[in-house]
Amino acid sequence: MSEIIKVTIEQATVADFRRVQTRTGRPMVRFHAEVGKDRLAVIAFNDLAEHLDLADGDTVNVIGRLQGTSWEGQDGGRRYGWQVIGEQVEQAVQSDRLPPPPPAPPRVPTARTPPVK
Secondary structure, rough: OOOEEEEEEEEEEEEEEEEEEEEOOOOOEHHHHHEOOOEEEEEEEEEHHHOOOOOOEEEEEEEEEEEEEEOOOOOOOEEEEEEEEEEEEEEEOOHHOOOOOOOOOOOOOOOOOOOOO
């Protein structure tokens, strides 16, 4: 029996975004989610794929299932890796896009704190 492994990726940068169709005509998107030096393939299907409007460099949060995959490499050898089947993908709010925090309240001198000059 195989185990389902849920994955959450936060504040990942989108790379290699592609919109394609499966052999059976289902809408699909594929991209890499990069966090630091780590990079993981993400795929999404159907309604989610149709409504995703992403571009390379966007920041996203992804929730999905981890799936093992294999393919034939250019040298003919078998390669193995991991991908996330996206269940939720949304653009993340980057901290540099948030409004600045409100200014700190004025400092009130106390018996232990010398007044600010």
